[in-house]
Amino acid sequence: MLLNHQLKNLKRPTILREYDKQARLCAAEVRDYVQFLARLIELELIDRQRRMIERQSKAARFLATKSLDSFDFAQIPSLNMMQVLELARGERIDRCENVIALGPSGNGETYVAIGLGLTACQKGLTVRFTIAAAIVHDLMDARDERQLLRLQKQLVKQKLLTIDELGFVPLRKTGAVLLFKLISQRYKRDSILITSNLTFDEWTETLGSGRLTGALLDRLTHHVSILEMNGESYRLAQSRARQNS
Structure with missing residues (x-):
């Protein structure tokens, strides 16, 4: 006893x-x-x-638990598997570098983003996963309730901040500015991972300002790894595989 x-x-x-x-x-x-x-x-x-x-x-608030071990890289030939596995080692996060995954909806961008976030968690790093429209909504609510500084501090201190689905929903001017300020606060301090269904030239459609888009991309792409994820829908291919099994 x-x-x-x-x-x-x-x-x-x-x-x-x-x-x-x-x-x-x-x-x-x-x-x-x-x-x-x-x-x-x-x-x-x-x-x-x-x-x-x-x-x-x-604490990361992943939408689901998705490991890179179960991701079928063969379904997305444009995606450099060795690049993803190298990112999973976490050394680029230690160097405060960013990752941007670009490709049409359904091509596994969210899956890879969660997988990279999970490997960061396994290394003891703090991670926050959020949808672009959701984080902008939270920032605007926090501003209205005079809690913006508190929320910004919470988001800035994360070693890896993942913003999923940038481009799916156009942002209001105020929201786009708040998102820009958050990314600027993290610039050269910690890593950001963004997934988007739009090319860089099309980001203005979401952010509403060419000038703001240029400034945002300037910060994000200073030290960045870009994952090209074009091809047939990953979700569709996985669904077909399950039907044929």
């Missing part, structure tokens, strides 16, 4: 749960005390890593 109490106070739930079982296994396999302790610490670290990833993923 004393050991259980001490482990609870030390906040070592895995060791608390496993020590009796591991003691019996070590006795049966004639392992020494060091091996017993090493195994308990290993289990504690593995479980701590799992809990950390769960917390980071929950």
Whole structure:
């Protein structure tokens, strides 16, 4: 009972749960005390890593859990698989570089964005995933409620901010300006990942101003990896594959 109490106070739930079982296994396999302790610490670290990833993923607010391991790169020939896997290593996030995924709707941009965000969470990095129209709506609401500075601080401190579906919904002038200010605040500080169904030349249709679009792209593309995702719809191809299986 004393050991259980001490482990609870030390906040070592895995060791608390496993020590009796591991003691019996070590006795049966004639392992020494060091091996017993090493195994308990290993289990504690593995479980701590799992809990950390769960917390980071929950805080990121992903639409779904999509791993790059299950993404069928063959369905999008224009997408450079080695480029995506290199981005997944996280070194470009450490260097505060950006990623922009461009392609028609349904070509897996969101899937890849979530996959890259999940790998960042697995490395212990803070991530926030949001839809472009949603983040602009939140920024405008925060401004109206005099909470804009607080929200901006929350978004700026994320190591990776993913803005999905830029271009699906035209933004009001005020919203576009607020989005520009947020991206400017993150410029050279932390990474931004943006997905869009529009080419850069068409972003003015969403942002409403050629001047604002130029300034935004200037900041986003200073250090950027561009993922070209053109071709047949990824979702359609996956649906056909399921039907034929």
